[in-house]
Amino acid sequence: xxxxxxxxxxxxxxxxxxxxxxxxxxxxxxxxxxxxxxxxxxxxxxxxxxxxxxxxxxxxxxxxxxxxxxxxxxxxxxxxxxxxxxxxxxxxxxxxxxxxxxxxxxxxxxxxxxxxxxxxxxxxxxxxxxxxxxxxxxxxxxxxxxxxxxxxxxxxxxxxxxxxxxxxxxxxxxxxxxxxxxxxxxxxxxxxxxxxxxxxxxxxxxxxxxxxxxxxxxxxxxxxxxxxxxxxxxxxxxxxxxxxxxxxxxxxxxxxxxxxxxxxxxxxxxxxxxxxxxxxxxxxxxxxxxxxxxxxxxxxxxxxxxxxxxxxxxxxxxxxxxxxxxxxxxxxxxxxxxxxxxxxxxxxxxxxxxxxxxxxxxxxxxxxxxxxxxxxxxxxxxxxxxxxxxxxxxxxx
Amino acid sequence: xxxxxxxxxxxxxxxxxxxxxxxxxxxxxxxxxxxxxxxxxxxxxxxxxxxxxxxxxxxxxxxxxxxxxxxxxxxxxxxxxxxxxxxxxxxxxxxxxxxxxxxxxxxxxxxxxxxxxxxxxxxxxxxxxxxxxxxxxxxxxxxxxxxxxxxxxxxxxxxxxxxxxxxxxxxxxxxxxxxxxxxxxxxxxxxxxxxxxxxxxxxxxxxxxxxxxxxxxxxxxxxxxxxxxxxxxxxxxxxxxxxxxxxxxxxxxxxxxxxxxxxxx
Numbered sequence: 001x002x003x004x005x006x007x008x009x010x011x012x013x014x015x016x017x018x019x020x021x022x023x024x025x026x027x028x029x030x031x032x033x034x035x036x037x038x039x040x041x042x043x044x045x046x047x048x049x050x051x052x053x054x055x056x057x058x059x060x061x062x063x064x065x066x067x068x069x070x071x072x073x074x075x076x077x078x079x080x081x082x083x084x085x086x087x088x089x090x091x092x093x094x095x096x097x098x099x100x101x102x103x104x105x106x107x108x109x110x111x112x113x114x115x116x117x118x119x120x121x122x123x124x125x126x127x128x129x130x131x132x133x134x135x136x137x138x139x140x141x142x143x144x145x146x147x148x149x150x151x152x153x154x155x156x157x158x159x160x161x162x163x164x165x166x167x168x169x170x171x172x173x174x175x176x177x178x179x180x181x182x183x184x185x186x187x188x189x190x191x192x193x194x195x196x197x198x199x200x201x202x203x204x205x206x207x208x209x210x211x212x213x214x215x216x217x218x219x220x221x222x223x224x225x226x227x228x229x230x231x232x233x234x235x236x237x238x239x240x241x242x243x244x245x246x247x248x249x250x251x252x253x254x255x256x257x258x259x260x261x262x263x264x265x266x267x268x269x270x271x272x273x274x275x276x277x278x279x280x281x282x283x284x285x286x287x288x289x290x291x292x293x294x295x296x297x298x299x300x301x302x303x304x305x306x307x308x309x310x311x312x313x314x315x316x317x318x319x320x321x322x323x324x325x326x327x328x329x330x331x332x333x334x335x336x337x338x339x340x341x342x343x344x345x346x347x348x349x350x351x352x353x354x355x356x357x358x359x360x361x362x363x364x365x366x367x368x369x370x371x372x373x374x375x376x377x378x379x380x381x382x383x384x385x386x387x388x389x390x391x392x393x394x395x396x397x
Numbered sequence: 398x399x400x401x402x403x404x405x406x407x408x409x410x411x412x413x414x415x416x417x418x419x420x421x422x423x424x425x426x427x428x429x430x431x432x433x434x435x436x437x438x439x440x441x442x443x444x445x446x447x448x449x450x451x452x453x454x455x456x457x458x459x460x461x462x463x464x465x466x467x468x469x470x471x472x473x474x475x476x477x478x479x480x481x482x483x484x485x486x487x488x489x490x491x492x493x494x495x496x497x498x499x500x501x502x503x504x505x506x507x508x509x510x511x512x513x514x515x516x517x518x519x520x521x522x523x524x525x526x527x528x529x530x531x532x533x534x535x536x537x538x539x540x541x542x543x544x545x546x547x548x549x550x551x552x553x554x555x556x557x558x559x560x561x562x563x564x565x566x567x568x569x570x571x572x573x574x575x576x577x578x579x580x581x582x583x584x585x586x587x588x589x590x591x592x593x594x595x596x597x598x599x600x601x602x603x604x605x606x607x608x609x610x611x612x613x614x615x616x617x618x619x620x621x622x623x624x625x626x627x628x629x630x631x632x633x634x635x636x637x638x639x640x641x642x643x644x645x646x647x648x649x650x651x652x653x654x655x656x657x658x659x660x661x662x
Binding site: 003006068080089090180183341344 | 544
């Protein structure tokens with residue numbers, strides 16, 4: 001500790017688990033928005049990632065509430081948010097926004113998109129598997145041209161509803177922080193927008209990584225046109241995100257309100273690694289330069305002509321670095337906002353514990369859990385476009 | 398001249414040889430007056446057993462005269478005993494801050510153990526321009542951000558203007574703690590719900606003042622209805638220049654400070 005903290009400020013209220021919450025919801029929103037590129041905006045190049053993006057969004061969505069629940073003082077009372085929500089509270093809407101997004105948007109869209117395949121798997125399978133897929137079709141086994149047209153039409157409409165919903169989901173998470181006027185580090189009208197664009201960046205980067213890894217491990221050839229498009233969109237989203245972050249930063253610096261002194265101290269000392277090094281340098285500037293030089297974002301074919309294999313490696317590296325950068329953004333917002341005293345006279349420290357409910361082990365577990373869920377989802381609902389039945393021998397690839 | 402007068406004169410002549418009976422009498426009178434004075438001046442309200450408490454009759458606030466606070470920490474001790482405040486450090490309903498402003502303009506603030514056991518000497522008195530103590534507590538804001546953000550409505554404002562937490566209902570999300578600009582809330586380590594100053598609500602309904610107000614030896618804390626009656630608080634606010642903490646946040650605090658230095662946040 002350095003300087004003066006109010007006595008009640010010694011303990012950080014929101015720990016690593018709450019860093020996870022905006023990180024995970026951001027991935028959900030970002031992955032969905034990527035999926036909507038293909039469906040609504042007809043960016044056909046990214047079609048190979050469409051279903052994978054939807055399933056990724058679902059897998060992470062299912063885990064999104066766990067860090068919150070684990071963090072509550074009385075998780076057994078959490079249902080009260082649904083039963084008696086305080087309509088003036090930003091947080092009270094969480095349950096409804098979450099339920100809307102999960103139930104109305106994600107599940108329905110996935111159902112419409114997969115219905116034809118589910119019917120087919122139901123017809124092809126036998127025994128328990130057959131009934132499982134029948135249950136998934138909800139009894140709607142009509143695969144006539146009219147029925148499929150209906151699916152397509154409604155799937156499209158759900159995506160159109162889904163885009164503002166995804167904006168709502170993550171913009172709303174930003175609002176939870178941005179509307180706290182007591183905290184000068186959080187209180188910013190830009191917060192929901194910054195959250196949103198960083199979500200898009202993280203979602204695209206995650207799907208890019210997952211697409212590359214799953215394709216490689218299935219011994220398939222990576223669709224370079226798709227990858228190029230992903231890298232291009234990643235670059236554009238990152239530019240917007242970085243511009244917004246910079247605007248926020250410059251605005252604070254220029255206004256130089258009474259909190260500027262302590263916030264500057266915090267950035268120079270406590271957040272130097274996570275903000276300057278990880279978020280700005282590693283997570284933003286280096287990937288921007290690498291993508292700008294090698295992808296088609298600024299110049300068709302890229303300024304630097306590199307072999308496709310090297311280009312794949314560069315994109316993968318960029319996407320991983322961006323993920324680390326986005327996690328750092330969440331860390332800097334959540335933890336950074338609690339490292340200084342509201343008396344603006346002191347700084348405290350946060351030490352991550354290894355074990356315990358709010359520790360590093362649980363956090364890593366919660367980060368791995370969506371990947372396990374995704375693995376299961378992919379087994380049940382194969383999203384691959386390059387091969388309808390992934391169970392055949394890999395050697396044929 | 399009577400005998401008693403004679404006795405009086407002789408006592409005046411011999412001040413160290415007073416009549417023990419008379420001294421006892423005076424002591425008793427002094428004790429009675431001393432005990433009655435807070436009641437007389439309206440600082441302590443004697444419980445009225447006949448009247449049932451009606452919250453709509455009151456709208457409470459607190460006044461703090463910074464010049465009167467001597468930093469003894471009695472208020473913090475009393476609060477801890479009276480309320481279920483955790484014994485570990487760093488959880489407190491009220492605390493006292495010491496400000497030391499040096500001649501070079503440097504401001505030092507501390508509150509060891511929330512000021513409960515007083516303050517250690519500073520050591521370099523020569524360089525000090527001024528020093529003062531500021532008692533702090535929940536401001537029971539009219540526009541309380543904690544009440545606004547509570548997702549389930551477990552934090553609420555009573556009809557008589559006190560911000561309370563329903564411990565049976567709070568889910569322990571800590572959003573209220575984040576939203577409080579004054580650092581007045583904490584998560585109770587055993588109950589896992591938000592904890593804060595209640596203005597000793599259990600005492601208010603009995604017609605008593607909060608424990609911190611009752612024990613303050615210098616009457617630096619003044620309690621009463623904010624408006625509408627000639628209460629000690631109303632009088633305090635009338636005869637002093639009043640400030641509140643962080644007015645720019647528009648929380649409309651109901652803890653009113655007199656003689657507050659601009660360095661206090």
